[in-house]
Amino acid sequence: MSLTLFEGSEAIAEAAIAAGLRFYAGYPMSPATELLEHLARKLPASGGTCINAATEIEGVNMAMGAAAAGFRAATGSCGQGLALMQEAIAESALNETPLVVFNMARNQQDYFQATRGGGWGDYRTIALAPKDLPEAVELTQLAFHLADLYRVPVIVLGDNLLARTQVSVDVGRRDFGPLPPKDWQLDGTSGGSGKSRQIWTWGAGKHNTPGPGPSVHWARIAEKFDRIAETEMRWEEGFVEDAETVVVAFGTGGKFVEHVVHDLRGQGHRIGFFRPVTLWPFPGEALERATANARRVLVFELNAGQMIDDVRLNVRDRRIVRPIGGVSFDSSGLNLGPLMDATVIRQRILDTLEGATL
């Protein structure tokens, strides 16, 4: 293992290249811009292609083309830029081109967008939310693996803090096991053979090699996402066995919460934390188990309440569920606002522990 000091975006670029990224097309938007800048420099040097797309729509469709040709491809942006890509993200789910999308988000107002999506059809998007840079490196590489394994779009949901802080990490290639051959890739060689290949959302196939047609094709894809939901849930938890209070948080917020919970434990509070690593599939059963003995579940997220929907869906009315986050933004560079602060989080937790309603 060799550690190198990197700015977050650069480490993610390195990790993507180590994972075999060959094509990237992006459009500047802070804090995703630096990823584009690093890849513009590094990707050609490693034999790949990086294009400064004219729009996010163009960028994501280019990446889908490169993926259809059988190469590891990605695009990236944040917020409204990701919104522009929704049609294509859904399309890549339905036409089964493996696509990795980096959302270096500004804060945490992207949860619904990442987990519900805004494209058309019965599709889901695997969404990986790292808590820090070492995990971001790992999940970046995992994203390419999962995209190829299932032929689905995968979102890596980072944030400003991840993108712009410097950390020593090992960006070397991770091995996640064997993958099926890309016997579907468009390489142009099967023209006139009577068995030429096709990538198409409708699943109707060709005259000689008919596909199942849209209903069956889309139903199969929905079943595939059901399988992914069962097998790919990832999470991290701590001190939950005897916890009266479990704090749920994702991404960088999860790391802050973990720190605060450690601290409060040291002072004798029966408190634990739970962090979904895959926002979709949401680790609902694990959360249910982790909160089995708790009296209350607190949800910390830097938005007006998005992940709390998934928490409530799984915890239901067995425990009290309370938001302790909120909209939090500033224009000082990291955009995280006053809430992403251990002292504030700690105080908010303590306030609810002492609160009369609980």
Added chain:
Amino acid sequence: MTLIDTRQPPEQASRKVADYKPSLLQSEEHGLCPGCGEPVAIRVVLEVIEELGLAQNNIAVLGHGCYGGFIMLLDVDSTLCLHGRAPATATGIKRMRPDTAVWTLQGDGDMVNEGLAEILHATARGENITCILLNNGVFGDTGGQMTAASVIGQRTKNSIDGRTADDHGYPIAIAELVASLQGSAYVARCSVHNAASIAQTRRCVRKAFQRQTEGQGLSLVEILTMCPTGWFVAPEAGTDYLMESLGKTYPLGEIKDRAAAPAATAE
């Protein structure tokens, strides 16, 4: 003028492209309307690809329009991408497979309306792809509405008394626009309204693919095609209507050719 009722699909069984089937078609039974110009244009493209020896070295990217139905008939590795985005999708493919002939098939609605940014930027980048535009001046697939390429005076379902500049602005001549950008290598406007024009289309499509093989930049062949259904005219009236409407606004011919650089002579 006889108006055709388009509330129901026409009764006729699907027609053959022609008696002779190019080897890059899996079947000549297509579902397009009688008198449609698109199957004729597509057949020309496939024949050229075969003639140039690219049959086992080409990838097609189709847009959304009636021609999209050919995704099931082309015996070519192909994808039907999102509406308007074919030049972007083709860019990703071509950059990964620079030695493969990559071509797009789009209509005027697909290219000039939804995908204007994609075709212009792909041209500006000098992407080494060949773009085929089937221009019938309407959204044929959705039933004959006005596109950015519909000509002044043209009756469509949402310009029922004819397109006027006051209400709808002016048509975009995409071929000239693409030719004006430095990244284009070859641009021509052709038609399939008679045998001579089809022969000319074949020559232009051939040059377009040759410029790609030579690595000269983006090539575009706009082919004016009949859409009797979308124009509300009888199938046999399509060819005359084409030349009276689109043909008068969009002159046929080669617009730009950055011919192959002469081979360097050994010293």
